[in-house]
Each structure stands twice: as structure tokens, then as C-alpha cells.
Amino acid sequence: MLPLVLSYLPTQGYVPPTIDDAHPPDIIPWMADYGTGFGKQMVMIILSIILIWAFFGLAMRKPSLVPGRLQWIAESGYAFVRNGMGRDILGENHFRQWVPLLFATFFFVLLNNLFGAIPVLQLPSFSHAGAAYAIAIIMYIVWIGVGLRHHGIKYFKLAVVPQGVPGWILPLLVPLEIISNFIVRPLTHSLRLMATMLAGHMIIMLAGSGAEYLITQTDSVFNAGLGVGVIIGSVALYFLELLIMVLQAFVFTLLTALYIQGAIAAQPGPAAEPSATVAA
Secondary structure (H helix, E strand, C coil): CHHHHHCCCCCCCCCCCCHHHHCCCCCECCCCCCCCCECHHHHHHHHHHHHHHHHHHHHCCCCCCCCCHHHHHHHHHHHHHHHHHHHHHHCCCCCHHHHHHHHHHHHHHHHHHHHHHCCCCCCCHHHCHHHHHHHHHHHHHHHHHHHHHHHHHHHHHHHHCCCCCCHHHHHHHHHHHHHHHHHHHHHHHHHHHHHHHHHHHHHHHHHHHHHHHHHHCCCCHHHHHHHHHHHHHHHHHHHHHHHHHHHHHHHHHHHHHHHHHHHHHCCCCCCCCCCHHHHC
């Protein structure tokens, strides 16, 4: 619907937003290139840490057997991560030590995604590739470290040589496993999050700028009506974006749990990419 409406925009005068418009300039630039300094997204990442610490600290300051509203929300969020992504993926024997990491990861990614739906802030932190790469590299180091701790240097062999496979096919299969496990996996872990957040942000920007131009910069009543229609349609896009923000926080944390479980098992396959439905 949105592309069809925006196709009616006059070709002269309208300048669509670009990726550069999606990210404000750095507050403290360190280098000439954008994104190398201290910018709004770094401010929001710091703010997210403070907000998460403050909320859960306040909610659990005086825990009671009959929880109040804040305590119930905090405990429900913890239980969701602990049971749905910790115990179910890592198993009863391993999940407890990883609950803090999964808990922090889920709410950190979730809040930074939701910043894109909050007026004034209105910028998902992970719409910038640097932030997505950084958190994916942290998880990459974690699950490789888990594999080394459980299996030693032999982990690298266990991770890329499937059991029960005929020896003649290993020269073909092992390079594919190396690429899949140690190169493609961290790239998709980060780019899935970044691309989804950036795409949603750009769609909202395009809808807003297109509606503003149709209503205020053209003299056509028809175009103004299209602009109002775009605004109405943007409400549905807004709620769809909210759903995607929550889903991507879940997917990123779920994949982290899967990769850790795969490092513990040290077999190609247990930590394979989830189904298309989950990864969407």
C-alpha cells in the first residue's frame, strides 16, 4: 500500500530520506567518517543500561511473596528468559550459569530496539552496523570460549567435522562447516538485527516525509488525501514495527543460547540456524 501511494509523489521537489538522514551526526566526532565518534546511538546505549538497572533495581528493591505490579513485571520478564530461552535451549544441567547473560542480552537489545518507537529518541540503537557488530562479536567470543572451556583446542575439530560422515566427503564438507560456523554465523547474527531495525526505521521515515510533502508542499486535494492515507497507514506500520522490535530481541537472544548450546555439545548441527518462521 505504501509504495503504491508514494509512487504518486511528484518527481520534482520531493527528496526521499537516505540512510545518512536516519542517523544524526556524531556529538563528538573522532574521525572524519560518520559513525566513528560518540553519537546519539552511544548515548542511548548508555541510557538503556541505566534504565534497565534502575527498573529492575526498583522492582526488586523490596521483594515480597505477593508481588506488586513492578515486581510481577520484573519476575515475569526474568522467568520468560530463564525458562523459554535458558532451560529449554541449554538444558537443565547447563542453563543456570547462562541465565544472567541471556537476561541482560534480551532486555538490552529489546530496549535499544524500542527506542526507535519512542518520540524524540526515535532511533533504534542497532540500526547502525557498528552497534550490531559489537554485540555480535561479544557473543562470538563467548560461545567460542565456551567450546574451548568444555573441549579444549579439540573444540575446533569437533565443531567442523560431523560425526558419522564418510572420510571422502570431508574435504568438501569441512570448509563449508568452517565458513558456516565461524564466518557466516556471526555475520548473520549481527546483520539480521541491524538490517531489520534500519529497514523499519527507513520505512517510517519515508512514510512521514512523503505524507508531509503530499499535504503541505502540493496544491492538489488528491495528493493531500493520499498524504492523510499514508499517515493512517503509518499507524499500522508503527505497531508492526513494535512487534518486529520485540521479535528481533527474542531472536538475537535465542540464537545466542543456541550457539552456546552448540559449543557445549561441540557438534555441527545443534546450533544451526532456526527455521524461517523464527528468524523472520
